[in-house]
Amino acid sequence: MNRTKNSRIFNSIAVSFIVLMFTACVPSLVEKTADASVPANYHNSQDTLNSPEYANEAVQDTINSAQVNWKEFFTDPYLNKLIEIGLENNQELNITLQEIMISQNEIQARKGEYLPYLGLRAGAGLDKAAEYTRDGAVEENLNIREEEAFPEPLPDYMIGAYATWEVDIWGKLHNAKKASVLRYLSSVEGKNFMVTNLIAEIANSYYELLALDNQLAIVERNIDIQSNALKIVRLQKQAARVTELAVKKFEAEVFKTRSLQFKFKQQIVETENRINFLIGRYPQPIERNAEAFVDLIPTHIKAGIPSQLLENRPDVKQAELDLKAAELDIQVAKARFYPSLGISASLGYQAFNPKYLLKTPQSLLYSLAGDITAPLINRNAIKADYQSANAMQIQAVYNYERTVLNAYIEVANQVSKIDNLGSSYDLIANQVAALTKSIDISNDLFKNARADYMEVLLTQRDALESKFELIETKKEQMNALVNMYQALGGGWN
DSSP: OHHHHHHHHHHHHHHHHHHHHHHHTSOOOOOOOOOOOOOSSSOOOHHHHHOHHHHHHHHHOOOBGGGSOHHHHOOOHHHHHHHHHHHHHOHHHHHHHHHHHHHHHHHHHHHHHTSOEEEEEEEEEEEOOOTTSHHHHHHHTOEEETTEEOOSSEEEEEEEEEEEEEEOSSSHHHHHHHHHHHHHHHHHHHHHHHHHHHHHHHHHHHHHHHHHHHHHHHHHHHHHHHHHHHHHHHHHHHTTSSOHHHHHHHHHHHHHHHHHHHHHHHHHHHHHHHHHHHTTOOSOOOOOOGGGSTTOOOOOOOBOOGGGHHHHOHHHHHHHHHHHHHHHHHHHHHHTTSOEEEEEEEEEEEESSGGGTTOTTTTEEEEEEEEEEOOOSOOHHHHHHHHHHHHHHHHHHHHHHHHHHHHHHHHHHHHHHHHHHHHHHHHHHHHHHHHHHHHHHHHHHHHTTSSOHHHHHHHHHHHHHHHHHHHHHHHHHHHHHHHHHHHTTOSOO
16 A cells, blocks of 8 residues: 555655656747726827816717718718728728638637547558568467457558547647637737728729819919910010010910829829729729819818727737737747657558457457657757747737827827817918909009009919919818827728
């Protein structure tokens, strides 16, 4: 009794010693954890931050426009139709959906690794041993039964089932499966991020197209104004009030403005085709209402608080999931240093003649075995994989922190841009109104010989450029609105 007890104690000590020996041989790593903290708001000015007015606003305003569905955020029916087509037909998005399927299949593969493998086996063959060998000599002098020698050649028929199972003692296989699940979820977030970017790209291209339409219309109206001015100058030349130089200057200005027509027409074609590419179809006209562009008023968008980016931004969530998967990869790589336990079993029938194949128990065979394997010498490959997994985890930490930082800066930039563009648009609108009036004034002064032709030309040129700038600013306002929605993580849900 004491001998049995001592034997158990000795076995326990031996197993513990082996485990400790392998544990001690695991290389030490430099650990790094991610810093997920973000500022309390998007404002940079300390005066603004510390003001009581902003403090009250920060407490109350936690509404985030990213939670608004894109069908409600964008009110233009033509734009919404383009987005719907794009979400269905965009090739890059569909490629990403297939990558999600690949990640899902990887989960099934990893899940199967820690479950027992069970299979069926059947076979048949012939065997003839050389006479002057041990096997040949044995068969020559051994009968199957009395006065019945071994057939020559000896047939062999077999049918049975077999199973193998690696017992997941250290959680290596289970952690590998969990890492695959996290990467699958990461691929889903990657798809969501692509949806957000696709919606933003379609919307920005659409507003650019409307801006080009309006700029082309301005050019055409300006050509009429300049053509009328050219007629006046020609009449003035006939009356000897101006020289041929003035006529040529006005003609050159008309030619220059007409050339802008074709520039904008080409840009319109390219922008239409960019939208067609994004929505996965061959070039065709884009339905739109260009006249409504000037009257567009950017809706007020709520940024919420920066901590909401961790939940709303798909790229931040994707980086977080990749980080968790990388942490599990370290555990998987670490478990390879420890012993692994495998169990194998088989059950079936085997005989040299088919009529004896299913005869029980004579033709019955079975086996059951267990083995423990562990790396002992030359573990460089395992160490390299372990250290690589650690380096990848540190990479994932930096990538997560960089993604959070980038998300915050993108929103902060758009918050500032929306405010500044609003003020800029009002001033440029006043400039356009003043210069539009100055065109009529300069024409009247020129007719009465109180202004020279260069003043008229410069006034028309300044008015044209200011109108272009007004449309461009309107486009930037709409783009800032779209980019703000994108930066907050809107569109994918």
